Amino acid sequence: MSHAKSQPHGSRFAAFLLLLIPTAIFLLIFVVPLGSIISLSLENTALGSRFVTFNAAAENNPDQRAQAVLQDLGAMDQKQLGEVARMLNQEKSGFRSLILDTGKKAKTIPPSMGGLVAFDKRWAEPDYWEIISKNAGAISWRHYQKVSGLKLDAAGNLTIAKGDLIFMRVMGRTLVISVEVTLLTLLISYPVAFAVARGSRRTAATILTIVMVSFWTSVLVRTTAWVVLLQTNGLINNLLVWLGIVREPIQLIFNRFGALVAMTHVLLPFAILPMINVMRTIPKAQSDASRSLGAGPIETFLRVYFPQTLRGVAVGGGTVFILALGFYITPALTGGPNDQMLAYFIADFVNKTLNWGMAAALSVLLLLIVILLICLGKLIQRMLAKRERAI
Template sequence: MPASPHARSPGNPGNHGTHPSAEGLATAAARQTYRRVQRHASMRALLLTLPLIVFLLSTFIAPIAMLLARSVQNHEMADGMPHLARALVAWDGNGVPGETTFALLAADLKQARESGQLGTVARRMNFAQPEFRSLLMRTARAVGDDTPAAWKPALIELDARWDSPETWRLLKRAATSPTPDYLLAGMDAQVIPQGTVASVPDNASVYREAFLRTISISATVTILCLILGYPVAWLLANLPEKQSHRLMLFVIVPFWTSLLVRTTAWYVLLQPGGVINSLLSMLGLTSHPVALIFNRTGVLIGMTHVLLPYMILAIYSVMKSVSPIYMRAAKSLGAHPFTAFVRIYIPQTLPGVGAGCFLVFVLALGYYITPSLLGGAGDEMISQLIAMQTNTQLNWGLAGALSAYLVIFTAVFYFIFNRIVGIDRLRFG
C-alpha cells in the first residue's frame, strides 16, 4: 500500500509530533539556567543593598511618613478626655449639649488634670482658639471634688463660654480623627460654623504668602546661580587640564565648610559695620551703610553662594563631554563665534543647565538657616514656619500639613519639569 503523502518520518524537520527536538530541549534548559542565574544575581544585589535600604527606611522615609501622618491625626482629645470625645462624636452639633455631656466634661477634666494630660488637651484646643487653654484650666480648677446637682448650669455660671455653641463645635472638631483642620490651616482656611470652608481674615493669613515667597526666592536664586555658574563651568571645561583642576578647588572647597560657618561669614561681611560697607565707605561710593542684611538681598546673596557649586558642577559635567569639533566646524562654515556659541554650543549643554536648575531649585525650597540668619521679617520661607511649629508652638499637626504641601509641590514641580525638559534624560555626571 503506498505511503500517504502527508506522512512524515520521525527525523523530518517538518514533524509536528508531541516529542520536542534535542535543540528545543537545549534552548529551554539554557533559558531556565539563565533565569536561575539572574535570580541569584538579583538576590545577591538585594542582600548587598539591604543594609542601606533599612537605614534609609528607619532614618529618612519613616520619620517623613510619621510627620506627614500628623497632618490628619487628632488624638489629643481622644487620649486625654476619652469619654467626652466619644460623646461629642455622637453629638449632632446643634445648640449646646445636655446635662450628660457637661457631666462627662467635668469628670474628664478632673481625670485629665490628675493624669497630667490636661496640658496637652489645652494646647491642642489653643490651636483652634487662643483663649481656650485658659477656659479649660479655669474650669478644671473649679471642678475640684464638689459635685453640684447639675453640672450644666454650674459650668455656665462659672464661664459663659460654656453656653456658646461655638465652644462645643470646636471641641467636637478636636474629638474627630482624622481631621482636615491642619491641612486647611496650612492653606489659611478654616471650617466656619455654617460647616463650609472659608479663608481666614487677611490679617491672619500667613502660609499662602509664605509658599509664594518660598517659590519666588528659590526661582530667583536658581536664575542667579545659572547666570554666575554657566561662565565658570565653561571656563573649567575649556581651560587646560592642569589649570582647570586648580580652579576646580575653589568650587569644591565650600563643600568642606559648614553651612552655618559660611552663612555666619556673610553675616559678618554684610552687616552695616561689616567689611563690604566699610570698603564702600572708604572708597567714597556711599555716605551711609547700605542695607545688605536682614532683607531679601542678604538672603539671595547667602543662598546663591551656598548653592552655586551645585549649578557649576552639573553644567560642567555636560560641557566636558561636548566635543570642540562642532564649534570648529561652525566657524569653518562662516558662522560668527557668538552665533556658533549660541546655536551650536549652548543647545548641547542644555541637559546640564536643566539638571543644575532642578537641583538648585529643589534644594532652595527647603532652606532654613540662611534665610533665618540673613533675612528679615518679610523673608520667612516655609521651612522656617515648619521649624517654628515644631520647636516653639509644638503644633506637629500643622507642621505635618505644611510639610505635606511642600512635598506635594516638589513632586508636582518634578512631574512638570520632567514633562517639559525630560529630567530622566538629563545627565548629572
C-alpha cells in the same frame, strides 16, 4: 548584557541578605519617621483622647451628649482641663470660661441638657456643640487650616480666616527667594562651567579647583565669610567708604540682599557641576563646523552651543531650586525677619513653642512641594529624552 544577568544563579538570595540591613535601617530611621510626621500633623490626642465618652454618644440624643460631656470634663485633671479649654478657645472665644466653669462643677451639674443649660445658658447654642464634635475626633485638620489660612465654617464652606494667611505668605516668599537665587546662580554658573568645559587646560584646571574648594567648604563656613564681609563695619562697607562710593556704611546684611548673595554663593557648585558634565559632551568640532559654514562666534554660540547646554542648565537650576526651598541656616544668618523661609518657621515651632503639630504640617507642605518638583523634573527629563530619540 546587563550585569545582573551575568551573575551566577542563586545571587538573589545573596542580594536579599545584603539588602536586609540597609533597607531596614532606611525604613526605620528615615521612611517611618517621615511618615510619622504626617500623622503628627494630623494628630489630635490632646483633644480626641479627652472626649472618649462624648465621641461614643449618639448625636441626636441631647441628654446623652450632655451627660457624656459632663463625664469627660469631670474625668480631666486641672492641667488637662486648661489645655482643652485653650485649644477650644482658639475655635471660638468664650469657650475657655465655659469649659473651665463647667469642668469645675461637672460632678454637681444634673446630667441632662436641661441641667447644663441651667448651669450656663451658652450650652443652648448649637455652635459650641458643633465645635466640640468637630475637634474631638481622632484626627484634626487644624494645623493645615492654620497653614493654608482656610477654614471650614459650620455650614461646611471654605472661608479665608482673617489675618491667618501668614504661612501662605511665607510659602510665597520661600518660592520667590528660591526663584531669585536660582536665576542668580544660573547666571553666574554658566560662564564658570563654560570656562571649565571649553577653556585652555590651565584655565579649566584652575577654575575647577576653585569650584571644588568652594563645594567642599562647609555651608556654614561660606556663610560665615559673607557675614564677615557684609557686616556694617565689614570689608565691603569699608572698601566702599574708602573708595568714596558711599559716605556712610550701608546695610548689606540681615536683609534680602545679604540672604540672596550668601545663598547664591552656597548653591553655585550645585549648578556648575551638572552644567560642566553636559557641556563636556558637546564636541568642539561642532562650533568649528559652524564657523566654517559662515556663522560668527556669537551666532555660533547662540544657535549651536547654547541650545545643547540647556539640559545642563535645567538640571543645575532644578537642583538649586529644590535645595533653596529647604534652606534654613544661610537665610537665618544673613537675612532679615522678612527674608526667613519655610524651614525657619519649622525650626521655630519646634525650638520655641514646642508646637510639633504645626512644625509637622509645615514639613509635610515643604516635602510635598519638593516631591512634586522632583516628579515634574523627571517628567520633563523623560519628555526631552523622548524628543531627542524622535529626532
